[in-house]
Amino acid sequence: MRALLEIILMALQLYVYLIVASAILSWLVAFNVVNTRSNVVRSIWNFLDAVTEPALRPIRNILPNLGGVDISPVILILLIIFIQKLIQDYLLPVAF
Template identity: 90%
Template sequence: MRALLEVILLALQLYVYLIVASAILSWLVAFNVVNTRNDFVRSIWNFLDAVTEPALRPIRRILPNLGGVDISPVILILLIIFIQKLIVDYLLPAAF
């Protein structure tokens, strides 16, 4: 049971990294630092969008329009941290 919880924690941490990478790439595209016409950038953009968008879409539907500022990645990261804390504090000590 402990090994499974450790794998879940690792997967959640990797997902946080993917959310951060997606947010940074969206800023770089918005400020025209990188161009999505480049095949490599487009493939990374499509991958990150396919991985993060299913989790971000429900949060974006609930949040009000903030005028171009998207805080849904921050809310999702806070939710993931909350889940990780629950696992570490309540499930891992009982998994001995």
């Protein structure tokens, strides 16, 4: 049981890294630092969008329109940190 919880914690941490990478890439695209016509950039962009968008879309639907500011990645990261803390504090000490 403990090994399964450790894998879940690692997967959640990896997902946080993917959310941060997606946010950074979106800034780089918005400021024309990277060329989206490049096959490598486009494939990375499609992968990160496919992985993070299903979790970010419901949060974006709930949040009010803040103009050009998207705080949904921050809210999702805080939610993931909360879930990780719950697992570490309540489930891991009890797991055999």
